[in-house]
Amino acid sequence: MKHVMMLAVAGLLLNSAAASAVELTLHGAVKNETAYFISGEQRLDKVQNRIDIKPEAILTDRLEFRGRFLAWYDAATDIEAANTTDYTPSIQNEYRTYSAVKEAYLLYAADDYDLRVGQQQIVWGKTDGLRLLDIVNPLDMREFLLDDFLDSRMGVAAVRLNYYAYLGDNEHEFEFVFIPDAKPAEFAPRGSRWAYQMAAPPAGFSLNVAEGNKPSFGASDAEYGLAWRANLDGWDVSLNWFNGWKDTPAIQKNISSGQLTLTPVYQRMNTVGGSASNAFGAWVLRAEVAINTNEIITTSVAPTDVTTWNAALGLDYNANNWRISPQVFVRHIQNWDNTMLEKENSGFVTLMVSTDYMNDKLKPEMIILMNYSDGSSMLRPKVSYEFSDNTLGRLGLDVFSGDAADFFGQFNDNDRVYAEVEYTF
Numbered sequence: 001m002k003h004v005m006m007l008a009v010a011g012l013l014l015n016s017a018a019a020s021a022v023e024l025t026l027h028g029a030v031k032n033e034t035a036y037f038i039s040g041e042q043r044l045d046k047v048q049n050r051i052d053i054k055p056e057a058i059l060t061d062r063l064e065f066r067g068r069f070l071a072w073y074d075a076a077t078d079i080e081a082a083n084t085t086d087y088t089p090s091i092q093n094e095y096r097t098y099s100a101v102k103e104a105y106l107l108y109a110a111d112d113y114d115l116r117v118g119q120q121q122i123v124w125g126k127t128d129g130l131r132l133l134d135i136v137n138p139l140d141m142r143e144f145l146l147d148d149f150l151d152s153r154m155g156v157a158a159v160r161l162n163y164y165a166y167l168g169d170n171e172h173e174f175e176f177v178f179i180p181d182a183k184p185a186e187f188a189p190r191g192s193r194w195a196y197q198m199a200a201p202p203a204g205f206s207l208n209v210a211e212g213n214k215p216s217f218g219a220s221d222a223e224y225g226l227a228w229r230a231n232l233d234g235w236d237v238s239l240n241w242f243n244g245w246k247d248t249p250a251i252q253k254n255i256s257s258g259q260l261t262l263t264p265v266y267q268r269m270n271t272v273g274g275s276a277s278n279a280f281g282a283w284v285l286r287a288e289v290a291i292n293t294n295e296i297i298t299t300s301v302a303p304t305d306v307t308t309w310n311a312a313l314g315l316d317y318n319a320n321n322w323r324i325s326p327q328v329f330v331r332h333i334q335n336w337d338n339t340m341l342e343k344e345n346s347g348f349v350t351l352m353v354s355t356d357y358m359n360d361k362l363k364p365e366m367i368i369l370m371n372y373s374d375g376s377s378m379l380r381p382k383v384s385y386e387f388s389d390n391t392l393g394r395l396g397l398d399v400f401s402g403d404a405a406d407f408f409g410q411f412n413d414n415d416r417v418y419a420e421v422e423y424t425f
């Protein structure tokens with residue numbers, strides 16, 4: 001049943017191709033991403049050889065097929081020797097190869113609506129680097145937050161209808177989303193260098209991690225949402241509602257017979273919010289709000305439901321080849337108590353600074369993310385150079401700071417330098 005929608009898309013595509021001439025195009029990229037740990041145990045993190053294929057087909061004047069397929073082989077898993085701690089053979093196997101259909105959908109474009117059916121990435125919200133409303137697609141977090149969202153965002157089989165209507169002098173867009181393909185985020189394998197810290201068992205106890213109640217493909221676990229967008233007096237605004245599974249679980253702890261068992265607990269939640277942005281000369285102001293009800297979080301007793309208030313404010317300055325973009329994210333847990341492992345108020349501050357030289361060929365960039373509730377941070381400077389219209393090279397650094405129990409500090413031993421070469425076609 002999980003692949004019924006994908007088979008339907010393929011069947012419609014083949015039938016349309018047989019009935020009429022099809023205009024096919026193929027774009028994509030081949031890329032090498034090599035990273036080396038410079039803190040902790042110094043070794044290769046990855047030598048990923050990637051292929052990214054984006055086929056498109058115009059089937060009729062209104063019907064199109066769009067796809068994206070991403071795959072890679074990580075040669076570091078065969079270069080670096082396995083160990084018995086954070087690079088075991090099973091962890092190597094987890095990272096050795098990867099393939100995913102990021103997108104594969106049919107688009108029907110009518111005069112006043114668009115209908116998409118198939119594997120999709122659905123992007124909501126206006127924030128960069130961290131997500132409030134952009135929760136429709138879960139993330140592949142096996143490399144923490146270091147992957148670009150275009151790569152880490154997991155495709156979901158969905159039906160999406162966008163209806164356009166003029167009300168007064170303004171065009172309004174109404175989006176309806178139905179997702180029978182609910183799935184949680186993917187995390188780094190237990191014990192690996194990119195795995196989140198887990199509670200240590202008491203002395204003399206062993207640790208067991210159970211499977212948990214992961215959502216799956218089917219009507220009973222289906223997700224759905226609505227969005228409205230418009231431009232009102234220069235403001236791009238949206239209102240959003242999504243009923244779906246929280247991608248990251250709370251943790252249930254049980255101790256018995258000399259064993260500490262950690263069980264991931266997944267639960268549906270409602271997200272209601274909106275976004276707004278407007279340009280004022282060289283400045284762009286962005287704002288976003290998301291209120292989560294029935295959000296499940298971990299406590300020292302048992303997972304519990306809470307309402308959380310989440311907001312972000314961003315400011316972009318674009319002038320003289322410079323872009324400077326600070327953001328502030330805040331999070332508040334309503335009716336907080338001291339059994340909850342999260343703080344009542346928390347959040348992040350981010351800053352992105354970029355420019356370009358040599359006729360837009362040389363592009364340095366700096367990104368800083370700081371968790372102001374624990375003081376930990378992540379620093380990401382990089383520079384890219386465009387050798388030709390099709391060939392791009394990039395050098396960068398990822399540096400973590402903070403205590404071992406902090407959000408970013410838990411990866412203190414994962415500072416790394418990396419190089420990338422990409423050829424697009």
